[in-house]
Amino acid sequence: MGRQSSRGRDIDGIILLDKPLGISSNALLQKVKRLFRVNRAGHTGALDPLATGMLPVCFGEATKFSQYLLNANKRYMVTALLGKRTDTSDAEGRTVSCRPVFIDQSRLEAALDHFRGKSIQLPSIFSALKHHGRPLYEYARKGITVAREARTIHVYDLHLHYWDHTKVELEIHCAKGTYIRTIIDDLGELLGCGAHVAALRRLAVASYSTERMVTLAALQNITAEAPEAPETLDRLDALLLPMDSAMADIPVVNLLSDIAARVRLGQPVAVTKQLKVGMVRLTEGDAGRFFGIGEISTPGRLKPIRLIATSRTK
Structure with a gap:
């Protein structure tokens, strides 16, 4: 067990959270920090409230190495709906346009090929990229337009899992700095019908296994009866991965x-x-x-x- 202080425990390690739908990454971080009664914690790259899946959280000295996970490759499963474009490129945004969908699978596959390998992407104005110390989405919500710089992204693999005329499911393995919402928005424009993200799940970060993810509900069940008991804290600590697992390569x-x-x-x-x-x-x-x-x-x-x-x- 970690060292206890008047404020909390000094423990070091990484836990792979399975972020649920509808909660911000920071709100989830704060809940888990309280459950573990840990002094210092930080996540390694926020997921939108709409997104679910792997959110590595570093405790204690592991926060010194969180950059290696921020810079790591990611894998996502995304469900996109064709025919409607939104200002945020996802289902929570305001509708910008609705257009008919006239495509076949061969045209869809040809459009998807445009995103494989290296390409240029202009980040969404609703992204968390900083401008003068503030995230871009804060400007966007106030109707302020901020110039963004296009960047090179790298998609290592893009696999079409499902297509039924207006619904598309893709698995995307990509390098850091890739915005999945922007890929879907760009795909919709390339097809001439518009598109937005209906669901997004992060499957993997770096080489971490999906099977090691832990839900908030599972952690709450462990702490339900005796949250401060030594055996409870030992059970929680057993879920932590070594801090150098972030740098396995x-x-x-x-x-x-x-x-x-x-x-x-x-x-x-x-x-x-x-x-x-x-x-x-x-x-x-x-x-x-x-x-x-x-x-x-x-x-x-x-x-x-x-x-x-x-x-x-x-």
């Missing part, structure tokens, strides 16, 4: 304790020149305790980048 460098101590002081150290240049996970000793991220900047030279507090590695 980064190579590991295990250091002797005396070398690790120098790295913790911020000092670069010599390592074998066989290690490739790039980011590495740092572990220590026979137990292989994770204690941070480093970088092989030049062959044979390792420097610390982001480290766990010394008190949390004991």
Whole structure:
């Protein structure tokens, strides 16, 4: 169990929440933070209230490495309705236009191919991208137009699961910064009929398995009878993934304790020149305790980048 303070517990790890429909990512974060009685927590990329699915939440020292999940690839299942375009590109928005749908599957497949691989996307004005420190959707709700910069996105895989003239179900595996709502809106314009997102579910983030997701209801059931009991908190903590699981694709460098101590002081150290240049996970000793991220900047030279507090590695 994590260390207890007057405010809450100091625990480190990652939990994969299965976000339900109709709640904001931050509201869900606050509920789970209270259930775990944890001091510090943060999510790794918001889902719209309309969206459901995987929302990794980092506790304690794991928040230092949340950027690796923000930057990770994502996989989504999206249901789109053709024939109606909305200002938010989803079912919660105001209708902008309604047009007849005159397409066949071959035309749909040809349009979908436009989005595979790399393409240019203009983010929605209703996105959470920041402009002068405020999300774009705040400007949009006040009727203020803000210039957005188009960006390159990468869709690794786009699979058509279902089509019945006006309803389309797609599975999309994409890189960070890809707006699924914008893909659907652009698809509708390409087909000449308009489209919007009716349902969106995030299936995966990075290499995390869907099976490891936990619902809010399941957490509430665990805490229902004795929320502060040690055995209750132990059951909750058993659901946490190691904090370095966010960086599973980064190579590991295990250091002797005396070398690790120098790295913790911020000092670069010599390592074998066989290690490739790039980011590495740092572990220590026979137990292989994770204690941070480093970088092989030049062959044979390792420097610390982001480290766990010394008190949390004991």
